[in-house]
Every structure is written in C-alpha cells, then in structure tokens.
Amino acid sequence: MHWSIENRMVAGFGLVLAFVLVIGVVSYFNTKKLIANSHADARSHGALQMLEGILSTAENADLGQRRYLITGEESYLSPYRTAVSRLPEQLRYLRETTADSAAQQSRLDSLEKLITKSLDSSKAEIALRTNEGFEGVRHLIFASRVKNEIDEIRLLIEEMENEENKTLTRRAEESQASTHDTILLLALATLLQSVLLGSVYYLIRHDITQRKRVATELRHRGEQLEAANKELEAFSYSVSHDLRAPLRHIDGYVGLLEKAAVTTLDEKARRYLATISESAKQMGQLIDDLLVFSRMGRAEMRDTPVYLDQLVKEVQHELRHDTQGRNIAWRIGPLPTVHGDPAMLRLVLINLISNAVKFTRTRPLATIEIGSASGRPGEKVVFVRDNGVGFDMQYVEKLFGVFQRLHRAEEFDGTGIGLANVRRIIHRHGGRTWAEGTVDGGATFYFSLPTGMEPA
Amino acid sequence: MTTPRPILLAEDNPRDVELILAAMAEHNLANEIVVCRDGVEALDYLYRRRGFSARRQGNPAVILLDLKMPKVDGLEVLRTIKADTGLKPIPVVMLTSSREERDLVQSYALGANAYVVKPVDFHSYFNAIKALGIFWGDVNEPPPGLARTTANGCSTG
Structure with missing residues (x-):
C-alpha cells in the first residue's frame, strides 16, 4: 500500500497521540489506586493505634479495678470509669476503620463481647466490694478469672493487629507492583513514541529534501529555458539581420542589371529577372512574417x-x-x-x-x-x-x-x-x-x- | 564655390556599398562619399588617426552608419561620437537591416538622428538611399563647423 506523505504523517502523529492517551488512562487508574491504597493504609494505621488504645484502656481498667478490690480506695476506679465511658466509642471507631474486612469485623464482634463481659463482671465485683467489703471479694482477688479475660482480649487484639499488618504489607506490595508497571509502560511508550516521532521526522525531512531537490531542478530547468529563449532571440536577431542582406543584394543587383542592360535584354530575359526579383521579395516577406510569429511566442503579454x-x-x-x-x-x-x-x-x-x-x-x-x-x-x-x-x-x-x-x-x-x-x-x-x-x-x-x- | 562636406558611409558589406554608391550616383550628389569598412576605420577617419592623419580637418555632413560591423559595431561608434563634444553635432543616420525594436530604441537613446531600414526591394532601397543623400547632403543645413573641406583617405566614390 502506498500512502502519501500527508497520510503517513497523520498516521504517525495519530499513533503517538494514541500512546499518550493510553499512558494517561493507565497512569490515571494506577495513581487512583495508589491514592486509595494510601487512604486504606491510613485507616489501617488508625485501626492499629485504636487496637493498642483499647488494649491499654482495658488493661488499665482491669488493673485499677483489682487494686480497688484489694484496697477499697475509690480513686483506683477512675481507669475503670474511663474505660466504661470510652470503650464503646473506641470500638465504634474501630468498626468503622475495619469496615472493608469481614474477617476483622467478626473478630471485632468477639472482641466487643469479651470487653462487655469483662466490664460487666468488673461492675459486679465492684458492687460486691462496695456492699460487702474486702471479705466479700477475697475469693476473687486470688482467683485468676479477670486475668483470663484480659489475656483473651490481648490475644484477640494481637490477632487483629497481625491481620492489619498483613493487609498493609499486601497493599504495599500491590502499590509497588502497580508503580513498577506504570514505569515499565512509560518506558515502553517513550521508546515507541521516540521511534514513531523519529520516523515521522525522517519522513518529513525526506519529503523536504525531495521538495528542495524538485525546486532546484525546476529552477535549473527555468534557467535552461531562459538560456534557450535567449539563444532563440539571438537566432531571430541574426535571421532578421543577416538573412535579409543577401536577398537585398539579389534584388539590388537584378535592379542594377536591368538598368545597365535595359537595351540589350529581350522580353524573356526581363521576365527571368522579374521572377528572381519577385522570389527575393517573397522570401523577405516570409522572413518578416516568421520573425513576427517568433516574437508572438516570446513577447511579454x-x-x-x-x-x-x-x-x-x-x-x-x-x-x-x-x-x-x-x-x-x-x-x-x-x-x-x-x-x-x-x-x-x-x-x-x-x-x-x-x-x-x-x-x-x-x-x-x-x-x-x-x-x-x-x-x-x-x-x-x-x-x-x-x-x-x-x-x-x-x-x-x-x-x-x-x-x-x-x-x-x-x-x-x-x-x-x-x-x-x-x-x-x-x-x-x-x-x-x-x-x-x-x-x-x-x-x-x-x-x-x-x-x-x-x-x- | 565651397566644396560640400563629404558623406561618411560606414558599411562592411561590399555589395551594400556598391548599391548605395550606385543609388547616390543617380542623383549626381556634389558630396564626396567616404567609405569606411568597419567601426575602427570610421573612428580613425573622424579622429584623423592612422591612415587618416593626413586628411584635411572638418567633420562630414552626415554619417550613414551600419549597425552590424566587424571590430567595433555601429552602436559603439554612435556612442563614441555622441560622447565627444567635437563630433556630437554630426548628424548620424543608422542604416541597417534590422527591424528589431531594441536596435531602434538603443540607437535613438544614444542620440541617432535617423533610423533607416534597408528595404529588400531594389526600388525602395534605391529611393531610400537617394532620399538620404539628397536630404542630408543637399537639403539639410549642417551644423556650423570648420571650413568645408575635401577629404582624402578612405576610399571615395
């Protein structure tokens, strides 16, 4: 298939444009994904922080409550009260930040139950201590129940933290892969574009060179034509000058002869001379006409x-x-x-x-x-x-x-x-x-x- | 009686010279006709150089000047004459085969006083030459110059 230079240029630039568009679209989606990942990462970090917060709140509440059980000192209940007031909110926040993971949500259900259970039992024990004094809770102080609940909570939170960390790692790998793909695509596209632009450049340069060559050739031919025209002009000038002279001489000498021999020439001889003279004049006329004709072709209009x-x-x-x-x-x-x-x-x-x-x-x-x-x-x-x-x-x-x-x-x-x-x-x-x-x-x-x- | 000034004919072709002289002879012009066969000779005559150093002083009554001549052509002679204050007043008649417009234009631009195309037809040619001889040799009052002289030098007819 033979394409004109214009079509080839359009095709070349069209392909380059298509590449630019593809790169744009792919980069857009990759960047969008990276941004989404970074938001998710922020949420994960929030969740991790919150898990730590919940654990320390729960541990502090447990520790304070046990001190209270032993001492009956009211001030030790302050962490417990903080836990009661803050834990539901902290749990709600945690639920929001882990909303995209069903596994984390179900673990959160268990965690919530455990915490509720722990707080409920603490509440009952505190009531027992308040109403019945140290003796009422003595058996509890040396038992290990509370510690078990807290351990369970700690384990669960650890599990959730592991899960979040794993998700973080997975996302980081994903982002890296995506960035890598984008860079690869960019490199490839740049290479292809360079090749395309290079060939379009070559095409245009080739075309320009060709046009220049044609222009030079045209100028050259124009010069040749001008030279030929000049030659022709010199030729007609020469014809006008030199071809007429011998004719003038023929007619002139016929005239002289007629004059010199007017008495000796007979009718026949005079007719011959008249014919010579007539022919010379006719040729003179032909030359003049031809010169006019030649001038008509060259004269400026x-x-x-x-x-x-x-x-x-x-x-x-x-x-x-x-x-x-x-x-x-x-x-x-x-x-x-x-x-x-x-x-x-x-x-x-x-x-x-x-x-x-x-x-x-x-x-x-x-x-x-x-x-x-x-x-x-x-x-x-x-x-x-x-x-x-x-x-x-x-x-x-x-x-x-x-x-x-x-x-x-x-x-x-x-x-x-x-x-x-x-x-x-x-x-x-x-x-x-x-x-x-x-x-x-x-x-x-x-x-x-x-x-x-x-x-x- | 004063001798009329000569007519200078610059013409390279011997046949044209013969025809022109024959035409002039028909009128029995009193003017002597000096014939020069190329531009160099014509200028030598006018400047009294080389073979013409012995000729008497004085300008010709008219110069009949062919355009196409060997060595120095008619236009060049015309240019020299019209650039020289001493020669400038001499009437110059271009007598030529050429009908080309550029020859006409150039001749008049250089100061030619007349331009005559030599006709092919014998009678027209004869009549044209006779008319030239009569007009420039006889009718026309030449510019005042040096005393009328008889030239010797160039061949005379």
Whole structure:
C-alpha cells in the first residue's frame, strides 16, 4: 500500500497521540489506586493505634479495678470509669476503620463481647466490694478469672493487629507492583513514541529534501529555458539581420542589371529577372512574417480590457486599401469586451478580417459577418464569417499550421503564417481556435477567450 | 564655390556599398562619399588617426552608419561620437537591416538622428538611399563647423 506523505504523517502523529492517551488512562487508574491504597493504609494505621488504645484502656481498667478490690480506695476506679465511658466509642471507631474486612469485623464482634463481659463482671465485683467489703471479694482477688479475660482480649487484639499488618504489607506490595508497571509502560511508550516521532521526522525531512531537490531542478530547468529563449532571440536577431542582406543584394543587383542592360535584354530575359526579383521579395516577406510569429511566442503579454467593437473598427480602417473598390456587406454584431494584450488581439483580428476580405475577392458581393457566439462556460467566443471560396473540412487542422496554405500562390497571395499567428496568440491567452467551411461555401473562423484571463 | 562636406558611409558589406554608391550616383550628389569598412576605420577617419592623419580637418555632413560591423559595431561608434563634444553635432543616420525594436530604441537613446531600414526591394532601397543623400547632403543645413573641406583617405566614390 502506498500512502502519501500527508497520510503517513497523520498516521504517525495519530499513533503517538494514541500512546499518550493510553499512558494517561493507565497512569490515571494506577495513581487512583495508589491514592486509595494510601487512604486504606491510613485507616489501617488508625485501626492499629485504636487496637493498642483499647488494649491499654482495658488493661488499665482491669488493673485499677483489682487494686480497688484489694484496697477499697475509690480513686483506683477512675481507669475503670474511663474505660466504661470510652470503650464503646473506641470500638465504634474501630468498626468503622475495619469496615472493608469481614474477617476483622467478626473478630471485632468477639472482641466487643469479651470487653462487655469483662466490664460487666468488673461492675459486679465492684458492687460486691462496695456492699460487702474486702471479705466479700477475697475469693476473687486470688482467683485468676479477670486475668483470663484480659489475656483473651490481648490475644484477640494481637490477632487483629497481625491481620492489619498483613493487609498493609499486601497493599504495599500491590502499590509497588502497580508503580513498577506504570514505569515499565512509560518506558515502553517513550521508546515507541521516540521511534514513531523519529520516523515521522525522517519522513518529513525526506519529503523536504525531495521538495528542495524538485525546486532546484525546476529552477535549473527555468534557467535552461531562459538560456534557450535567449539563444532563440539571438537566432531571430541574426535571421532578421543577416538573412535579409543577401536577398537585398539579389534584388539590388537584378535592379542594377536591368538598368545597365535595359537595351540589350529581350522580353524573356526581363521576365527571368522579374521572377528572381519577385522570389527575393517573397522570401523577405516570409522572413518578416516568421520573425513576427517568433516574437508572438516570446513577447511579454499585457493584460488590459480590450474593447473588441472598437478594435474591429480600427482594423477595418487599417484594411481600407484592401477593401477599396470592393463590394462588401459588413455585418458586425455586438462584440464582447475581453481581457488580453491589445496589440496581439489586434493582429488576430487583422489576420482573420484580411483573410475574409482576401478570400471573397471572387465574389461580386462579399458578405463578412463578425459577431459573438455562445461557447463553453467561462469563455467568450468571437467569429468572422465570409461567403468566400471556403475550404475542404478535410484540411481544417492544416489551416492553423505555420506556412500551411490551402490555395495556390497564384490564386491568393500570402505566406501562410497568419492563422498560425492567430492560434499562437489565442493559445497564449488561454483560448481556443477552430474553423468551419465548405468548398466554395464560405468559411467561419472562431476564437474563444477565457472570461477571467490567465496568460499562458 | 565651397566644396560640400563629404558623406561618411560606414558599411562592411561590399555589395551594400556598391548599391548605395550606385543609388547616390543617380542623383549626381556634389558630396564626396567616404567609405569606411568597419567601426575602427570610421573612428580613425573622424579622429584623423592612422591612415587618416593626413586628411584635411572638418567633420562630414552626415554619417550613414551600419549597425552590424566587424571590430567595433555601429552602436559603439554612435556612442563614441555622441560622447565627444567635437563630433556630437554630426548628424548620424543608422542604416541597417534590422527591424528589431531594441536596435531602434538603443540607437535613438544614444542620440541617432535617423533610423533607416534597408528595404529588400531594389526600388525602395534605391529611393531610400537617394532620399538620404539628397536630404542630408543637399537639403539639410549642417551644423556650423570648420571650413568645408575635401577629404582624402578612405576610399571615395
């Protein structure tokens, strides 16, 4: 599959973005878990502290109560009273902090029962001591009941503490593993992103290098073209200068010869000289026409509004010597205003209209129609129609070629470059040229110009 | 009677020289025609250097100057003439094959007094040369200069 540079860049950057998103999501969940663990840890530490607190409260209460039983000294009951008032609250707090562990909750049930039992029995013993004095409790003092309950409580609390510690350790391991995973993922993603960004960078650099190379090549070709153009210009300059000189000499010496030998030359010889002279002049005309044609292809084009109505009137005036003494019916319709080079478009109209005048020469009444027609969207079409000798549609494509003629030289004069000039000028304006005709049925020549002119 | 000043023709092509001289001869111009075959020779004549040191003082009535010449071309000669206060008043007619616009523009920019394209057609050519000879040699009053002289030096026709 061949992807364009743009698609590959989008794919590369898309993958990098996807990685960034994945890392973001995973990091978010891991961090959330770490935070949750740290909250749970805080609760565990709270529970551990509370377990210690409960144990010491219970132990202090037990110790005080036993001292009271022995001495009857009221002040020893203070830890017991503290225990009675504080233990339920401490137990409730412990229940809250261990709410997420069913095992701890059930142990807490047992602990609560044990503590209640211990406090209840203490209460009964204190009452006995208060009512019956030392003798009433003597048997108790030397028994080991209370100590057993406290031992049980201590054992249970130890068990709960172990459990919390185990949970803490498990969570710490979990957090560490999760952090490790996150770091691993980050490292992997960074590596992949680096590779992706590297290849995207390579792609872009490659593309830029290629573009630079193309630009250099284009500039180089432009320079070559300019050089070729300069050469061509030098060539036409040389043609204009040097090709005309020998022709001038041929005609000049024919002229001198005619003058020198005017009495000795017979009719035939004079006709030969006339032919030489005529040929030289014709070649001179060809050279001039060719130079115009070459200049049309190179000259810089102006881009101004051209009023074709006005231009046709000027061309008619310019051709007045050719139309003098002729019977021509002109039908000139409204013509559009176009954009282009006025001098060049003038040449187009001169060529087309003088052709129409020329090729209707055999008609007693020539009709020349100039008008506009509908063309493709975005172009204006102008035509020049005549009722002249016309042409065979078979040769329509030859009409616009350089030095292409469809009539014998003795029938109609001309070098055959006019329509080639028309086509070249119209093409340079971004338009088209075409023609319709029938032998002896007249001809119509069309040209189109874009409404928004784009110089070629 | 004073001798009219010579016409200086700078033209490298011998055929053109012959045709031009033939055309001039038809009018029986009183002016002597001095022919130089390249730009260097034309400048030598004007500055009375080398082979022309012996010629009498005085500027020609007009210079007919071909554009394309060996060694120093017409435009270069024109530039030198128009940059020299002594030579600047001499009328210079560019006589050339070129119809190129840039030659026209450059010639007038350098101070040419006229620009004539040599026609291919013999009669037009003859008539143009005759007209030039008549106008610049006869009709036109040349700028006041040194005494009218007869030149010797360059080939004369």
